[in-house]
Amino acid sequence: MTLYSGGQSLLGKRVSSLVGNDLKVLADGSVVGTIKKVTGYTQFSSKKEEQSGYYFPFKLTKTGTTMTLKKNGVAGEGKEDMPFDPEIILRVSKGDTFTIEVDDTPAVTLNFKNVTWA
Numbered sequence: 748m749t750l751y752s753g754g755q756s757l758l759g760k761r762v763s764s765l766v767g768n769d770l771k772v773l774a775d776g777s778v779v780g781t782i783k784k785v786t787g788y789t790q791f792s793s794k795k796e797e798q799s800g801y802y803f804p805f806k807l808t809k810t811g812t813t814m815t816l817k818k819n820g821v822a823g824e825g826k827e828d829m830p831f832d833p834e835i836i837l838r839v840s841k842g843d844t845f846t847i848e849v850d851d852t853p854a855v856t857l858n859f860k861n862v863t864w865a
Contacts (some may be wrong), residue, residue: 748855749806758803758834765836767865771828776856778803781850781863783840792837795842800838801864803857807833811849819844 751761764783767781778830788801816826837845839859846856 748808751804751806757834757841760785760788760802760806761792761793765804767786771859772805776858777861778857778859779861781857783865791838797838801840801862802836803839803859804834804836807835807847807849807854809833809849809854812855812856813850815848815851817846817848830865 749755750766750772751762753761753766753768755762757765765783765785767783769844770778770780770782772778773822782801783798785802788800788802790800791802792798811831813828814831815822815828816835817835831849835847837857839845839862841859841862841864844858847854
């Protein structure tokens with residue numbers, strides 16, 4: 748997986764408005780650095796309750812045909828066997844763990860225990 752540069756735009760927001768330039772992912776999947784609180788992220792979701800919060804953008808380097816997103820071990824509604832898309836933005840909070848499976852095989856597991864929430 749790779750992280751986006753701060754100058755890129757994703758769904759109408761600059762990456763630098765979502766995360767700090769200190770953000771990195773360690774070999775064990777721990778995300779460290781700053782994730783910023785965002786409001787009014789209407790292009791992320793049409794659901795009002797999902798338009799504010801903390802967002803983690805990244806790109807998978809693995810490829811496949813389908814993917815499943817599991818938050819804290821459970822796939823969310825509509826998040827199973829989706830068409831593969833390597834560009835991902837997760838809405839995250841303290842204590843979350845996300846596993847992204849590609850073609851039913853775990854590609855990456857991320858945890859947000861060591862994030863600075865700004």
